[in-house]
Every structure is written in structure tokens, then in C-alpha cells.
Amino acid sequence: MKAIVCHALTGPDSLRLDDVAEPRPGPGQVRIRVRACGVNFADSLITRGQYQKQPQPPFSPGFEVAGEVLELGAGAQGLAVGDRVIALTPHGGYAEQLVADVNRCVAMPAAMSWEDGAAFPVVFGTSHVALWHRARLRAGETLVVHGAAGGVGLTAVAIGKLLQARVIATANGQAKLQVARENGADHLIDTSVDDVRLRIKELTGGHGADVVYDPVGGDLFRSAATCSPLRCAAWPLRAGSW
Template sequence: MRALQVSDFATPPRLDDIAMPDPGDGQVLIRIAACGLNFADMLMARGTYQDTPPLPFTLGMELAGTVARLGDGVTGLSVGQRVAVNAGHGGLAEAGVFPAAAAQPIPDAMPFEDAAAFMVAYGTSHLGLVRRARLKRGERMVVLGAAGGVGLTAVEVGAALGAEIVAVARGAAKLEIAQAAGAHHLIDSGTEGDLRDRLKALGGVDVIYDAVGGALTEQALRAARPEGRLLVVGFASGDFPTLRANHLMVKNVDVVGFYWGGYKGFAPEVLSDSLAEVMDWYTAGKLRPHISRTFPLAQADEALEFLRSRKSTGKVVVTM
């Protein structure tokens, strides 16, 4: 079978032919139909992600496909069942072996492309906003990078929770997509000056959803209302923001770290409950993944470059 493999961190990932794996105890073999790309995949290819597996490994954090074979001791799943998996790696391949406990059944009406684009982005935004940021109905939230993979889902989820959403993105086209997802206010980060002044003009913000980092974070934080919350999701800009502790103290502002994947290790039931809720929202028509482009597996390197170049909005998906 074909798989996009990382053999060392000095050379780009390469599409190789590798042996078809057999499922062990508690595992399932999945014929993969689609794999959603994430910013973390690019970090993993360079060996800089916090959960980079040992070399060699196959890229691809989240995937969807069909159960092809069950390992010993697996119950609750059947051959031919449609599932999505937050695997951490292994999704950019024609097949793969994964823990049965990580396989989430998906509705028959849910396309594999949607399922592969769903778990990480919507799971991150839902759990981050509900559990960590404690977003309340009627509060104002600014989303930095509002047209990106997780940012766009934050707009959708925040709007569904009844918040007033301020979308920050670069360019009119990206802002239009954020508006369609439920944003109430639009700010072009490329042309409209200091973000702090724009947010202050709206009356400040209660929650900052930050998957960008750098100067935008610092500017947004200065527009936080008393008892505001900065939810730290990632650093797509490549820069870590500098936060002034005296500003946090004077306004009683919280800085809340959030790593969605970490819950797999210490509270997996929290992840499961969150994913079940957003899956129900999808079934009810409240959520619709925005996939800007799909690529075949043979062009997986181009798909990663498309994501890296920031040309994408929402998710990029590779199909098998």
C-alpha cells in the first residue's frame, strides 16, 4: 500500500510503498478514504511537534474510512462500518491500523471528506470554548485567524453557543467565509491598523480565541474586558506572544492554555462527550465543515504546501 512517510526530519515526506499492517489486540484495520490536514502535520514533518512519533512514521492526524478487519478482543465495531479516527499519525495512507477505542462511528449521510475534516477542528473549538474559555451566551469573542482550519470552526461553534463573534483574518475573501460561518464583525488584519483600537471601538472582548500568536495576540489582549479570557490554541504565525503580567493583573484577565490532544492521556471521556455533542450538531444541520480544496494521495506534498502557503480556508483534505 502507499503511505506518505517521514524517514528523517532533514528531507520532505515521501510517498512510499509499505507493507499492509495486521491489526493486533484491540486494534482495527481501516481502509482510508480521506485524511484531513492540520498545521500540526507540518510541525510533525520537521520533528517540532510535541507528539511527534518515532521515525519512520506516516503523516496524517485525522482520517475517515471503512473498517476492513478486526483485531482480537474488539467489540462494538464491525467490518464495513464507516468511522473517523483521531489517530495522531498514519492517516495519509491507503490503509492503517489504529486503536479500536479511537474509531468514532459516523452517520451514513456524512461524506468521508467531512468526517476527515471534522474531529480535530470542531473538537478543539467546542471543548476549548465550553470547558476552558467558559464562553457564555451574549459574550463577545474575537477569533484570530478566523478563516483557518480551527478558526473557522471557532466562529461556527461560538455563534451556535450564542456569542457575538468578531472575525479577524487577512483579505476580503477570507472574511466573507467567516461571515458566512456566523461572524458578526469583520476585521482585515492586513489593512486595518492596530487590532486593539478596532476591538476597543466595539467595546472590548470577553474571550480571545488565539490560534495565531505573535503581535495579534498582544494587541487583542489589550482590548480584553475585565475578567476576559485568552484561550491559547496555537501559534500559526510562528511567533510566541509576549504577555505583560501587569496587564493581566490590573484587568483580572485569565490566560488559558489548551491542548486538545492532551485530553486523550488524562481525560479521554471528556473528548468523547465533546465529540458526541458536535456530531449531534452536525446531524442536526448546525455545523458544516468548510473544505477549501481536496487533493489525491499522489499529490499529498502539494496539499501540505497549499496549507503551508496560507492559501487555504477551513480544511484541506487528501482523498485516497
């Protein structure tokens, strides 16, 4: 089978399209025909030897895929050959086939495309863990989302609205803010022209944000986290920091 293989920890330039042996599932694993694979910044890091769970060359990057189950390993339960699945794996997604732990696979909705399935786990998973499991965002609270036009930011806007929060989106420029608006943001702050701290105070009547979701960092985070001089009601969440 074909796979894109990292041969040295020198960055994406070390990737080559190779012929490799088909993988075989171990106990509790499934073999998947990859129909689409997400491409993430972590894939660049892993080719440079800078990722927290670092394989040694040769290996294929890619850790979120959508595809069809081809084979079940011993003891793998809950899936059947032919099932459409989304899978997370430490690496190996840049290939025609891979093996994944069955407990890291979920069935895909029939209406979901392969591309949407492969792009779903990392961005939605990050925002779901942050807003639901960590911040316990509740209906009626105010959520500020920085970088709201990016992949992670847009999912935070969508999840915030599903949880019935009031969502304030920040981004650099009106074109990006329009994307956030189309995905449900209630209020928009243009970081290229607006005083972020002042605008949050104005939009919340001086209360400030209940939750600040920050995949950007730096001065922008500090502006939101200190949104009220008398009472900072922010629960700061830095994506990727837990």
C-alpha cells in the same frame, strides 16, 4: 498496500510512495481502509523530527482519517466491519490502511463525505476544547476570533454561534472576512487597516471581549487582550498551548 513513508527526519522531501505490509489490529484496535486523510501543519513537523510525539523513520504521517472498518482486534467493541468511521491516530494516515484504537474512532454521519470526515477532528476538536471545555463560553458573551478565515478560526466562529455568543471575527483583508461572515460572524475587523483594540472597544461599548480565541499570536493577541483600558474582560485562549 501503498503508503507514503517518511524515510528521514529532513522534511516532506523525504516522503516516498512505497509498498508496505498491511497492518494488523492489536487488542482494542480496528483496521481501517482509509478513504481520506487530513493534511495538517503537524505532518510537516513530524517529518522534521519536531513533533511532541515523534516516531522514528520509517513511518507514515497523517493522524486524522475517514474510512471503513475492515477488521476488529480482540476486545474491540462498539464498531462493526463495514462501519464508516472518523479516527485519530498518532501517525499512519498517509496509507491505504491503518490501525487505530477503537476508543479513538467515532461513527460518521451518513451524509458526511469522506473528505469532510477526515478534515473534521483537528480543527473542530481544537475549537471545541478551547471554547466549551476551557473557556466555558456562554450565550450572550462576546467572543473575538483571530485568524477567523483559517480552518481553526472558522470552526471557532461556527461553535461560537452554536453557543449563542456574539462573534467578532478578525482577519487580514476583506476577502477573508467575507468567508468569516458567510460562516456566521456578527462583526468583522480588518487587521490590515483597522485598530483592533479600538474596534473591539467600539463594538462592545467599552466592555471588551469575554473570550479571545487566538490561533495567531503576537501583537494581535495583545491588542485584543487589552481591549479595555479600565477592565479587561478577556479570557485568553492560545490554540495549541494546553
